[in-house]
Amino acid sequence: MTDTILHQPVLLQKTINALKITPGEAYLDCTLGSAGHAVEIIKKGGKLFGLDVDPAAIKRAKARLEKIPNAYFRLKTLNFSQLKLAAQSWKLTSVAGILLDLGLSSEQLADTARGFSFMTAAPLDMRADPNLTVTAADLINGLTKKELNDLFKKLGQEQYSLAIANGIVRTRREKRISSTLELAQLVARVKPRRGKLHPATKVFQALRIVVNDELNNLKAVLPQAVDLLKPGGRLVVISFHSLEDRIIKHFIKNNQSLTNLTKKPIQPTQSEIANNPRARSAKLRIAQKI
Ligand SMILES: C[S@@+](CC[C@H](N)C(=O)[O-])C[C@H]1O[C@@H](n2cnc3c(N)ncnc32)[C@H](O)[C@@H]1O
Numbered sequence: 001m002t003d004t005i006l007h008q009p010v011l012l013q014k015t016i017n018a019l020k021i022t023p024g025e026a027y028l029d030c031t032l033g034s035a036g037h038a039v040e041i042i043k044k045g046g047k048l049f050g051l052d053v054d055p056a057a058i059k060r061a062k063a064r065l066e067k068i069p070n071a072y073f074r075l076k077t078l079n080f081s082q083l084k085l086a087a088q089s090w091k092l093t094s095v096a097g098i099l100l101d102l103g104l105s106s107e108q109l110a111d112t113a114r115g116f117s118f119m120t121a122a123p124l125d126m127r128a129d130p131n132l133t134v135t136a137a138d139l140i141n142g143l144t145k146k147e148l149n150d151l152f153k154k155l156g157q158e159q160y161s162l163a164i165a166n167g168i169v170r171t172r173r174e175k176r177i178s179s180t181l182e183l184a185q186l187v188a189r190v191k192p193r194r195g196k197l198h199p200a201t202k203v204f205q206a207l208r209i210v211v212n213d214e215l216n217n218l219k220a221v222l223p224q225a226v227d228l229l230k231p232g233g234r235l236v237v238i239s240f241h242s243l244e245d246r247i248i249k250h251f252i253k254n255n256q257s258l259t260n261l262t263k264k265p266i267q268p269t270q271s272e273i274a275n276n277p278r279a280r281s282a283k284l285r286i287a288q289k290i
Contacts, residue, residue, distance in 0.1 A: 005064065007106040009036025010238055010279045014266055015099065018236045018286045021046045025096035028087070028228065030080035030221060033105040035061035039068065046097075048073040049090055051080055053129040053212075057105060079129065081220035087228055094230040100221065101238045102214070104128065106278065116208065118184035118200040124177065126204075126211045136207040140177050145169045155215075155243065156206030160191040164203060180204075205241065218244060222251045226258060229289035234261075238284050245283050258287040 009015070015037055019027060023045025029038045032050035038061065042048050048065070052058050055077045065073050078086050080100065087093070108128065109116050115125035115136060124137035143151065145165045152161035167190040168177065177183055184200040191199045209215060225235055235258065239245045245265065252260050265283035273280045 005034050005036075005060070005107075006110055007034035007036055008276045008278070009040075010101065010276065010282045011266065011268055011272070011284050012037065012040060014284060015101070015236055015238065016040045016044065018261075018266075018284065019046075019097040019099060019234050022096060026092060026094075027097045027099070028083070028092075028095050028225075029099045029101075030083060030225075031099070031101045032061045032075065033057055033101065034107055035064045037099055037101060038065060038073070041097075041099075042068055042071045042073060049086070049092060049095070050075045051078050051083070051086055053077065053079045054108065055130070056111075057107070060107065079217060081217040083221050083224040083228065092228070095228055095233060096230060097234045097236065098225045098229060099236050099238075100218075100225075102218065102244055103240045104208075115180050116204070118180055118198055118204050121179055121181045124180055124183060124207075126208050128212050132211065134211060136211050137176070137178050139207060139210060140168060140183060141172050151210060152203055152206050154206075155209045156202035157242075158202040158206065163190045166190070209243070215243060215247065218247055219251075222248070223255075226255060226289065231289055233289045235287045235289070236284065238282055240281050240283075245285075248285050252285060252287045255287075257290050259290055261286040261288055 021041055021044035025046060027041050027046040027048055029050045032038055032052040038048050038050055058075050058077045062075055065071055074090055076086050108114055112120045112122045115122040126136040148165035148168055149161045152158040152164055164187055167186050171186055187200040187203050193199050237248050239248055252258055262285045265285050268279040268282055
């Protein structure tokens with residue numbers, strides 16, 4: 001781990017505007033990451049309460065936030081599915097804004113030991129929380145062909161799910177599949193390459209979602225966030241794929257305590273995407289507590 005910050009916060013100004021920071025008010029950043037958004041919340045005078053499931057992220061964020069003069073912040077390593085527990089421990093009963101910037105930071109993707117990227121050789125791990133016990137390698141080597149097919153189809157929206165599941169089952173008869181590159185090359189062999197996307201992108205997305213239980217964590221945090229918002233407080237969520245965006249959109253639409261402020265999600269401009277390709281699939285949704 002280095003002190004150099006790689007992660008460029010996505011939709012930074014629009015997110016900060018959406019949170020409508022009032023000096024002295026409390027804001028919860030549930031996905032602290034490298035503190036890109038948190039720094040701006042603090043600079044605008046907000047009191048920052050930050051969570052991340054990854055202890056390395058908390059350490060990096062703390063080092064960064066400590067450099068801001070007169071910053072008020074409290075940090076905790078915890079899954080945001082336990083948001084209320086975190087709030088209780090900070091004696092917070094209501095806050096003016098809550099941010100979720102889902103997915104992973106550039107530091108996590110670049111950390112070759114973590115196995116999130118199909119571009120570098122690493123153990124097939126993908127746990128954002130090092131205390132989790134099941135890795136991506138366990139799933140690849142342990143699930144049945146049908147389970148692998150379902151996983152890639154449903155969570156990766158992968159058209160070639162069956163061919164990939166077949167390829168995995170064939171290969172692992174010979175030896176355990178344990179590295180990111182082995183899996184990425186296997187997928188590339190059975191699936192035609194189309195467009196700019198690496199053939200393994202969707203398979204890696206599906207594995208990451210399951211290893212970290214991402215969709216269930218999202219479903220768990222949203223109602224807790226609404227309960228913690230004060231009237232007029234803002235819920236601001238940035239998602240990076242349609243499975244997440246669908247959950248957020250329906251939650252906001254069906255929640256009677258929220259006003260939907262983004263009928264259509266806010267997306268990055270072409271120039272932001274050119275500067276920060278990670279932003280390309282970002283969607284920002286904003287809701288206000290009634
Ligand atoms: C996209 S990054 C956030 C980047 C941050 N906004 C910034 O600008 O530096 C997402 C972060 O959320 C964390 N995360 C993902 N799922 C989480 C969960 N269920 N609970 C807590 N943190 C989570 C990841 O570990 C990662 O550090």
